[in-house]
Amino acid sequence: MNLTATPPNPGKFLPSEPILVVQDLTKRYGWKPALAGVSFVVYPRECFVVFGPNGAGKTTLLRILAGLTRPSRGTISWFGHTFATGASAIRAQLGVVMHRTMLDPELTVEENLDYYAKLYGVPNRRERICRVAAELDLDDRLRDRVRQLSRGLQQRAALARALLHEPQVLLLDEPDTGLDRASRERLIGLITRHCAKGGTVLMTTHAQELGTRLATRAIFLDRGRIAWSASSPEEIERHLQPTTFGQVLV
Template identity: 40%
Template sequence: MSEIRLESVSRIYGRSFALHRVSLRLRPGALTAVVGDNGAGKSSLLNILATLDKPSDGEVYFGEHTWATYAKKGRHKIGWVSHDSLIYAELTGRENLEFFASMYGLDNPGELSKTWLERVGLTDAADRLSSTYSRGMKQRLTLARALLHKPSILLLDEPMTGLDQAGRTQMTALFRQLCAEGCLLVLVTHNLSMLQDLADHLVVLRRGKLVHDAPLGPEDDILDIYRQHA
């Protein structure tokens, strides 16, 4: 996956700017955290990157492809974890993953499902109805669903919701592994403390505008940066 470039991207709803002339580079092999208060434009940015919402102005380049081209030909390369889990309550964890693997047209859905259930720590609950899962377990299953097809871009909206400390530690390790494999990760969260040992790059949005965009070093204090800009 090549980098994603946003060039003066705006998203307008009615007379209001959700995003205003945002220029940004997102690189593969790194996790970019996007933070900001409610209404800052975080969800609008994710929706554009997911090719669900078209920019009102400006352009997004996925490598050399424009937003319009990638929306038609590259959407299958995107993994998406949003507030809507897309999990079927009447199916078991295993059946959910096998169903989505079949929908993606992937080979060996049974083996793929087994692999991802192991990677997200749900092997012991694989044959339970997902309606019986805790919030954290559903979040793990949602992440496995988003990763079945080996996306080169992974978009994460509050991915640690409902996870206990052990679950957060496991997901952090998984995200670091995905980065090492060259995946491009973008994570939106209000939980700044979880980002300290996870994020490679920090983006701060305020009222639709980009107010901070810089790599993170081991000495950087994310909360302090946020307080200065949000």
């Protein structure tokens, strides 16, 4: 798999132009719809949050956006390209963290990161691995086997993997899973810095506190459909505060 193809140029996109356009996205597993008619856009430099309870379709959505699963219907455009016409170029710009860490449990953290650094053609691999490990406080864990790590440490290692090639976009599925308070604050800082440097984050969560601290805009998925969308942090809080994920406020 070649992940070093010439990427689309994110720099040509002005803040007013979306880097991601999702239209009428539908995914069915047999008779059951996991997603139904989902449409939204994401702009540069923002943290776009997909809220929703377990089983709402959040993970399915991220898998489709990452090119890991094909939709049953609908279109996705990254930087003006589709996966049909520019899959390698798109993936080179995405850093993805799903529920599964995509790390080999029998290898050390450093061996895993080195493997992915080679895969993405990262220059000065050792230097980059050390920098990312330091950012996530994994310096003293690089020689530990992944299977020996706690769930929270494995999640931090997965975040390090996603950051290695300095992607334009981070796709994060419940990124705070297993993280303690200090690690969660480190994650918030990481996401904030990524957006401040011109990057974009699209993340799913059912943690209202985390989502409201980070989100510039948001949607709420319920049984595969968008129950509401919000275009400002204030609007997000208005939607979320009076309710729980068991009671969707439209």
